[in-house]
Amino acid sequence: DIVMTQSPDSLAVSLGERATINCKSSQSVLYSSNNKNYLAWYQQKPGQPPKVLIYWASDRESGVPDRFSGSGSGTDFTLTIGSLQAEDVAAYYCQQYYTMPFTFGQGTNLEIK
Amino acid sequence: QVQLQESGPRLVKPSETLSLTCTVSGGSISNYYWSWIRQPPGKGLEWIGYIYYSGSTNYSPSLKSRVTISVDTSNNQFSLKLTSVTAADTAVYYCARHPNTYSSRSWFDPWGQGTLVTVSS
Numbered sequence: 001d002i003v004m005t006q007s008p009d010s011l012a013v014s015l016g017e018r019a020t021i022n023c024k025s026s027q028s029v030l031y032s033s034n035n036k037n038y039l040a041w042y043q044q045k046p047g048q049p050p051k052v053l054i055y056w057a058s059d060r061e062s063g064v065p066d067r068f069s070g071s072g073s074g075t076d077f078t079l080t081i082g083s084l085q086a087e088d089v090a091a092y093y094c095q096q097y098y099t100m101p102f103t104f105g106q107g108t109n110l111e112i113k
Numbered sequence: 114q115v116q117l118q119e120s121g122p123r124l125v126k127p128s129e130t131l132s133l134t135c136t137v138s139g140g141s142i143s144n145y146y147w148s149w150i151r152q153p154p155g156k157g158l159e160w161i162g163y164i165y166y167s168g169s170t171n172y173s174p175s176l177k178s179r180v181t182i183s184v185d186t187s188n189n190q191f192s193l194k195l196t197s198v199t200a201a202d203t204a205v206y207y208c209a210r211h212p213n214t215y216s217s218r219s220w221f222d223p224w225g226q227g228t229l230v231t232v233s234s
Contacts (some may be wrong), residue, residue: 001174003126049209049227050221051175052222061222101160101173101175104159
């Protein structure tokens with residue numbers, strides 16, 4: 001199985017400041033035949049299902065604010081929230097879909113400082 | 114837009130079988146892959162397995178011996194059965210769609226609201 005490791009486990013950021021969450025995979029999720037990274041990011045608020053923010057490591061889902069961005073390739077990825085808003089308080093998960101079983105990171109809890 | 118809704122018993126006794134159904138509305142179950150994912154209270158997400166509308170399946174190796182996923186295209190539903198449950202199977206169970214029609218290797222979107230299933234005597 002590909003192990004996804006996120007850092008940090010929790011993060012407190014002031015409103016308007018940048019938040020950065022990292023995700024590392026135990027093996028590359030870059031598929032050489034199409035040069036795509038099989039990596040997604042989700043946001044989960046309490047009592048709600050996860051909502052996809054980013055797929056293919058850097059493509060933003062329709063309707064997701066542009067303060068959310070994804071970057072990275074191979075085994076190291078980053079989710080950046082450019083200017084933290086109060087509604088961004090949530091847990092964030094990365095997920096690889098390069099190979100089965102599909103696996104998720106352990107999650108990062110983001111709160112307001 | 115497509116919506117998913119999980120249904121089934123919320124309380125299951127140890128050693129018995131957990132059974133859930135996901136009803137798809139606002140779109141057809143055809144031509145897509147559909148997954149079950151679970152989340153123990155306060156913990157992270159675990160993929161259980163998927164089914165294609167044609168009936169082909171793939172399960173997580175950690176659960177494969179106890180899991181069966183089936184599809185009912187006439188009712189736009191797919192189902193999960195998990196046998197010999199223990200307290201460790203207590204979780205919120207989600208159903209979700211793979212948005213790409215051409216591959217199972219995909220993120221999940223949309224998700225159902227989830228249903229908490231508790232394993233207890």
